[in-house]
Amino acid sequence: MGSAGNERLAGLAGARILITGGLGLIGSVLAERLVDVGCDVLLVDSLNENFGGNLFNIARFRDRVSVNISDIRDKHGLRFLLRGCDLIFNLAGQTSHMDSMTAPFEDLEINCLAQLSLLEVCREVNPGVRIVYASTRQVYGRPQCLPVDESHSLQPVDVNGINKIAGESYHTLYHDVYGLRTTVLRLTNTYGPHMRIKDARQIFLGIWLRRAIEGRPFEVWGGQQKRDFTYVDDAADAFIAAALSPETIGKALNVGGSEVVCLSELAQMLVDANGGGSYEQKEFPVERKKIDIGDYYTNDSAFRGLTGWKPRVDLRSGLLKSVQFYREHFARYV
């Protein structure tokens, strides 16, 4: 965002902002940014134990936000909560690729049905609201060419990818047909303080980091796959930049990372950030291999061009901040 971005952000003072998935990785960082400039922020989160929500994520500013613990599948609750807000950061979702295969109906309920509910309710009780929705690189499936831009075909390799396509398509459709002011951001791997580290459900880097801090070796499946990574502060900035840029309305836009590395490089960077540790490179488990996407990294020039956003935290710094955070607050996350 830069200083110009901060001035624009200040223009949101007093705005009533709802964040679904507000106790999660991006939601909680976004929330603090917004309350700091005087927004009236309501966080809606299910605290589903398999997802990314954690009340500790908002401990520092708990007295300055409203929190409503509820599932976005609760349509009646949504109708009350969505009324009167100016801006929705719609971040709630089932994000685990493996869980989408073992529990496909839950993924469908959250990533399709609840999204359609949210939009129908907005259309009915709050048609003027601005919405920024968190989608995922997973909609593209295995890249046919790199880096991947928005013209790449959508050929998802798991139930999560299929359902997220539906979820983002509803958002775009409700703009095109009903004039709802929606923007879709397709995120790549987002990491940093506040991520889930109990397991690999939110991001594999979570469990890597946990093991490294515990002094245990972590597993790297494959190792040569290339990926890009967005530090959570940059991801939060991207959502704010999208909300403040009317040019993004009606569009689905990629948001990428600061740099591209292969996973074995990333593993070594994490060991360095941790000041020690080790990892084992392993073959992909059979059931993971079937839904693996190979190399992926993002072309997000469209989003950068429309908003002026760019990532500001490089991977080494981001990993160091993450290690420091989890060393200090480990017990809150495991």
Added chain:
Amino acid sequence: MGSAGNERLAGLAGARILITGGLGLIGSVLAERLVDVGCDVLLVDSLNENFGGNLFNIARFRDRVSVNISDIRDKHGLRFLLRGCDLIFNLAGQTSHMDSMTAPFEDLEINCLAQLSLLEVCREVNPGVRIVYASTRQVYGRPQCLPVDESHSLQPVDVNGINKIAGESYHTLYHDVYGLRTTVLRLTNTYGPHMRIKDARQIFLGIWLRRAIEGRPFEVWGGQQKRDFTYVDDAADAFIAAALSPETIGKALNVGGSEVVCLSELAQMLVDANGGGSYEQKEFPVERKKIDIGDYYTNDSAFRGLTGWKPRVDLRSGLLKSVQFYREHFARYV
């Protein structure tokens, strides 16, 4: 199919075949074809009054098929019904574009949730079954170039198109990941005896034909839009050809029509087939215009190449057969 096709069809004698949406336009024509060569055919249909099912469609061979009136949203029923069948023609769906906008959750339940249920149940109780699924040109949205082949981007313009993408993607995914032998056919406008003529829910040609037979003018919205049309016998042949061609497994393939006409030409052809009548060209109603796709016609050379299928009934003949059928059986369909 030709005579070679008929010989191959005879190879299905004794096969246990389930048709979802089996009392509808394509399902019922397919069913008669299959019982005629000695298949053991079970038709599953909800007889939802807004959809295409009609018991009269199978009156001629009612004693040679089994019929189970149930909704594919009934997962427990599906588990019993799907067990032991060799081949599923999965045709049940919500097909109305307008209804998908006014009742989006019903469209989602039928075109997403129930499809995922069906595939999960197959994976569990009948993983060796062969499945051919009816998808739609609606997944493409407004054509960027014509004719539309399978490499065209998927940019649906209504909830139905979004949900059908999910429905067909689940089929392809369950092939890729679990080895289910699925084929997806993307149909264009299918018409002929057994179509719904009460209203335009299944195809606008239905209500045109009804009005023409009643001696009332029918409405043509726009008129210059180009479309292709598949006669129902050809569509049924396409499903059989797909089922008999292992080369189609794992693919999503277009199935097109015999020729391309604009809607005002079609209207005149219908008047000719009917031996009289009239129509009024009108502006698109506002809420239809938003989800209209403009010109659409199909490139189905991939499907033709893999199966040898081609349409055999031209539009004039198909319209004439349709008029004759509905003159004789009008009361059964209105």
